[in-house]
Amino acid sequence: MENMNSLKRCPFCGSKVELRKSPHPLNETYNRYQVICPECQAAGKVFMDGPTMQIGDRPAEVTTEEEAAGKAAEAWNRRTGPDILELADDIYELSITIERVEAIADELQQEYFGEAKPESSMLKANYNRGRILSNVVFDYAHRAKEITEALDGKV
DSSP: OOOGGGSOOOTTTOOOOEEEEEEOSSOTTSEEEEEEOTTTOOBOOOEEOEEOOOBTTBOOOEEOHHHHHHHHHHHHHOOSSOOHHHHHHHHHHHHHHHHHHHHHHHHHHHHHHTSSOHHHHHHHHHHHHHHHHHHHHHHHHHHHHHHHHHHHHHO
């Protein structure tokens, strides 16, 4: 059967999942394979071992236990987008960083207002605020690239 370490965590609750084998309800000679989350009961597609029926010109085939288990694990691991659970912490950290930068920029603006020419102070403050925010955006873009590359490596 499929290695349990290769299964991705549940996309809904983040728990470890199980690849379950159970007898077919109509014919106990064959088995069903499905990935299930024991916490929230999220379940993947069911695959069965044994022969398939001949339909039209398509010949009957035989699926082994390993093939059925592998297909169930592959179907579970397939993701159409980024893993929200992995990205949530990074997004939260970035939002806190942006709030801190805005607070620093506001302090800079207040500091510059004490000067004789408020219009030049505003320009300096806006320049500094833009420079700080551009650094945050650069850091965010770099982190997003790292996350994307990590997700591409897992898919």
